[in-house]
Amino acid sequence: MIVCHRSHLESRCRERGYTLEEVMPCVVAKDGDHWTVDVEHANYPRASRVAEPQQPAARIDSGPGTELKKLLARIGITSTPNCSCNRVAREMDQWGPEECEKPERMAQILAAMRENAEKRKLPWIETLARMLIRRAISNARKASA
Numbered sequence: 001m002i003v004c005h006r007s008h009l010e011s012r013c014r015e016r017g018y019t020l021e022e023v024m025p026c027v028v029a030k031d032g033d034h035w036t037v038d039v040e041h042a043n044y045p046r047a048s049r050v051a052e053p054q055q056p057a058a059r060i061d062s063g064p065g066t067e068l069k070k071l072l073a074r075i076g077i078t079s080t081p082n083c084s085c086n087r088v089a090r091e092m093d094q095w096g097p098e099e100c101e102k103p104e105r106m107a108q109i110l111a112a113m114r115e116n117a118e119k120r121k122l123p124w125i126e127t128l129a130r131m132l133i134r135r136a137i138s139n140a141r142k143a144s145a
Contacts (some may be wrong), residue, residue: 017049063093068136
């Protein structure tokens with residue numbers, strides 16, 4: 001059993017390809033946003049449903065995700081081992097600039113950034129985050145030209 005904040009279980013679900021509704025049977029008690037979770041329960045999201053490539057076909061060393069990480073590093077925000085920053089950056093690089101601009105992808109990127117900002121207790125300004133993402137997309141286009 002573990003006690004965690006609701007948002008941590010939601011993050012684990014997203015990372016591993018589950019919905020919160022699917023894993024709710026493993027929640028044995030709630031105290032506001034602090035939940036007691038049975039990690040041995042059959043509905044706990046132990047294994048990832050998201051297929052991650054074991055060996056990428058081609059290594060991508062640039063793209064919108066790489067550029068976003070560079071921009072964030074300039075203001076002192078770097079990835080840590082327990083954040084989803086590197087995974088999101090890889091996805092953005094694989095999607096490319098055009099795909100990252102799509103509203104549904106932009107929403108995914110913003111949600112991941114918001115989640116990491118909350119974990120780090122950093123202020124969240126969505127307009128600023130959107131500007132950084134757009135600048136990263138622009139920089140990736142220039143780098144590939």
